[in-house]
Amino acid sequence: MATTNTPHFTATVSGLPRIGPNRELKRAVEGYWAGRVDADALAETARALRAEQYAQLRAAGLDSVPVGTFSYYDQMLDTAAMLGALPARVANIDDELDRYFAAARGADTVQPLEMTKWFDTNYHYLVPEIAPDTSFSLHPDKLLAELAEAARLDVPARPVAIGPITFLKLSKAVSGQSDPMDRLAELVPLYERLLEELAAAGAPWVQIEEPVLVTDLSEGDLDAVKATYTRLAAAQRRPAILVSTYFGSLGPALPALASTGIDGIAVDLTADGAADEVAGTPALREMLVVAGVVDGRNVWRSDPDAALAALATLLGSCGAVAVGTSCSLLHVPYSLAAEPDLDPDLRSWLAFGAEKLAEVRMLATALAEGPAAV
Secondary structure (H helix, E strand, O other), rough: OOOOOOOOOOOOOOOOOOOOOOOHHHHHHHHHHHHOHHHHHHHHHHHOOOOOHHHHHHHHOOOOEEEOOOOOOOOOHHHHHHHOOOOOHHHOOOOOEEEHHHHHHHHEEOOOOOOOOOOOOOOEEOOOOOOOOOOOOOOOOHHHHHHHHHHHHOOOOEEEEEEHHHHHHHEEOOEEEEEEEEHHHHHHHHHHHHHHEEEEEEOEEEEEOOOHHHOOOOHHHHHHHHHHHHHOOOOOOOOOEEEEEEEEEOHHHHHHHOOOOOOOOEEEEOOOHHHHHOOHHHHHHHEEEEEEEEEOOOOOOHHHHHHHHHHHHHOOOEEEEEEEEOHHHHHHOOHHHOOOOOOOOOOOOOOOHHHHHHHHHHHHHHOOOHHHHH
16 A cells, blocks of 8 residues: 555646757757767756756746656657567567667668557657557666656656556557457556555655546446556555546546545646536545646646636545646647747736746645735
8 A cells, every 4th residue: 555644745747848948859869860869868868858857846846746757759659668568570679779769760661650649639649559469568667767866866756657548548459459458457467566666666656647537438448447546556565646637527537536545636627617526526535636727738827716716626625635737748838938039918928838837836825825825
């Protein structure tokens, strides 16, 4: 079970951009593909970008920082690599990084994975392929390394991984494989081991991302959600589990998930009716709710009155409330500081990533101390 007396947090974001404020990662990755940048230089660029982000988040006053959302290419591809589910056609590529990029963009005669839109956003992801001979195995080195890196920087880290339901629902069956969800029973023990390793590494919380729960799910899917997270919540040694959802309200998935014994749920409160839905779920009275009242998908400033009204709806209905973004800040530009020539009237309406961090902290302070405090 989770560590007793797990501290709650008050202000966070669901995820982070990774390309770099001046597209540093894009240039480094393309340089690696062209042979102008070696693996060590690429890794150093990535490390520096992460350190800069962590410093920015701490300076903004966030008391829980997502770690593991960084990717050289795509988080679904990272999850496939973590679960040993890269396509068999790249298995003969010896170098781990080159094998990863071959799955992403092809190599010689190797076909890359298919790419499609991440829900209804402008971001795209690579679609994992599940074949009858796909043999799942756990490879958490990347996530553990980034958690250790954050610890060295004294960052209050919350490791992030895409969950088994979303991974399989967004994967593609190939070579005669039935519905990828039929393989769920093979993944759950790997997630149990992942939780154990994260606990051993000192993580107080883990964020498991399940955005697919906001889509239309069958009764069988809802049963699978409940069974999966009941089992993970019962793990003997684990961090506190935060299941993160976004891009809509949860509907029937909310009571199913809330009844499993997990410790927290992150919800998109910019969705119509979501705050009332959360407030009306009795099982949340013992849980942390990360309230996504700052919209992570658009570039407009939040309405503080509307956000505080939504947050007030949750008070007394949840064990604890933290202020967050509706989804990852991957979907917005880094900062208005990079746009000095914007029309002042337009600028007054805008909030990019850095400004949304300030909104999260401001709303968290107002929730805790009253609006007069800000």
